[in-house]
Amino acid sequence: MKTLVVYASKKGFTQSIALQIAEGIKDGSKAVNIKREVASCNLGDYDACIIGGYVHAGKMAGALRSWCIKHTQTLLEKKLGFFICGLDEENYEKTIGDAFPAELVKHASEIVHAGARLVLKDYNPIVQAILKKITKSDQDLFLDRPEAVKKLIEAFSS
Numbered sequence: 001m002k003t004l005v006v007y008a009s010k011k012g013f014t015q016s017i018a019l020q021i022a023e024g025i026k027d028g029s030k031a032v033n034i035k036r037e038v039a040s041c042n043l044g045d046y047d048a049c050i051i052g053g054y055v056h057a058g059k060m061a062g063a064l065r066s067w068c069i070k071h072t073q074t075l076l077e078k079k080l081g082f083f084i085c086g087l088d089e090e091n092y093e094k095t096i097g098d099a100f101p102a103e104l105v106k107h108a109s110e111i112v113h114a115g116a117r118l119v120l121k122d123y124n125p126i127v128q129a130i131l132k133k134i135t136k137s138d139q140d141l142f143l144d145r146p147e148a149v150k151k152l153i154e155a156f157s158s
């Protein structure tokens with residue numbers, strides 16, 4: 001199923017997941033960054049759409065929400081999925097529910113938590129100190145969820 005994967009990524013982990021998903025589904029599927037390439041894409045050319053993003057301080061990128069609001073009617077006519085990348089594996093459905101229009105969340109056939117990567121040296125010392133306090137760890141953190149990526153790929157492969 002030709003799928004447009006629209007993602008927001010600060011440090012590259014969500015981008016890597018979006019690329020894996022598009023490459024796994026094949027069939028002309030493509031992953032596009034919400035900040036850069038999405039404007040040059042015609043959603044009408046795709047059978048399905050998967051939207052994914054990182055979480056910072058409990059929130060997903062506002063640009064993803066704005067894009068979804070702009071394209072709500074078209075998205076309601078397509079197979080739809082959401083994925084989220086974040087360290088909190090428990091509250092991710094609520095975070096997605098808060099981030100996107102309720103009718104789209106209800107319409108989505110797949111909503112998955114796709115893992116997280118937190119590399120402390122990617123951030124300045126002040127942010128590093130805050131992150132260490134929040135995570136109660138002074139280590140880089142990596143949550144691998146290959147089964148979630150596989151689930152999305154299988155659901156959107158026709």
Ligand SMILES: Cc1cc2nc3c(=O)[nH]c(=O)nc-3n(C[C@H](O)[C@H](O)[C@H](O)COP(=O)(O)O)c2cc1C
Binds near residue numbers: 115
């Ligand atoms: C400043 C900051 C705040 C974060 N806040 C959250 C959060 O509230 N909930 C969560 O689950 N993960 C949180 N994370 C973890 C990121 O969502 C995670 O590192 C994600 O994989 C980043 O994706 P990216 O590499 O695409 O930017 C936070 C990370 C940073 C750096």
